[in-house]
Amino acid sequence: MEISGKNFKILLTREEIDARVEVLAKEIADDARGKNPLFLVNLTGAMFFACDLLKRIDYPCEVYPMKFSSYVDNRSSMEVKEDLFPDIDLEGRNVYVLEDIADTGLTVHSLSAFLKDKGCATCKIAVLLVKPDKLQVPLKIDYYGFEIGDDYVAGYGLDVDFTGRNLKDIYVMTDNL
Ligand code: IMP
Numbered sequence: 001m002e003i004s005g006k007n008f009k010i011l012l013t014r015e016e017i018d019a020r021v022e023v024l025a026k027e028i029a030d031d032a033r034g035k036n037p038l039f040l041v042n043l044t045g046a047m048f049f050a051c052d053l054l055k056r057i058d059y060p061c062e063v064y065p066m067k068f069s070s071y072v073d074n075r076s077s078m079e080v081k082e083d084l085f086p087d088i089d090l091e092g093r094n095v096y097v098l099e100d101i102a103d104t105g106l107t108v109h110s111l112s113a114f115l116k117d118k119g120c121a122t123c124k125i126a127v128l129l130v131k132p133d134k135l136q137v138p139l140k141i142d143y144y145g146f147e148i149g150d151d152y153v154a155g156y157g158l159d160v161d162f163t164g165r166n167l168k169d170i171y172v173m174t175d176n177l
Pocket of ligand 1: 045070100101102103104105106107108151152153154158159160
């Protein structure tokens, strides 16, 4: 598959993703039950993961989008920007963050610190993909979908040069960046 002029092959099929999201959704739903949970979905990459996971929680929850990003030109800029955050009081709330991927880990790390300052009772982080060998900061991730290698991935919400988010499977780049 060519995406934005680069070559990719399938890393995780839609069936594998679906099965794993089902398990994560059940774990999170069980953990959050009775806690009036509030879900924060980090745009844009986490939107497919979040939709699939949240639809499997069978009791009402608050869901808000937010946007923290650290990436420029497909490489980490090593800076995290807060582009969007809902105007809500998180004091005493049980917050669950849904994120697409931890690459350097900087975004998740900054997000956790930011939310800690907002007085949440608990803040749990769910990340679909983790690249353990690329992490540059210590991370506490409560739920993750898959550990993957260092190479660039796309599909199921993740983009290459702003395209490819719509693909149902997750692909890994076979060219060098
Ligand atoms: P981190 O702060 O370096 O962990 O990067 C997190 C953000 O970078 C994610 O939310 C993604 O938007 C983007 N990102 C990191 N690695 C990839 C990748 O392999 N494919 C697509 N986007 C990525």
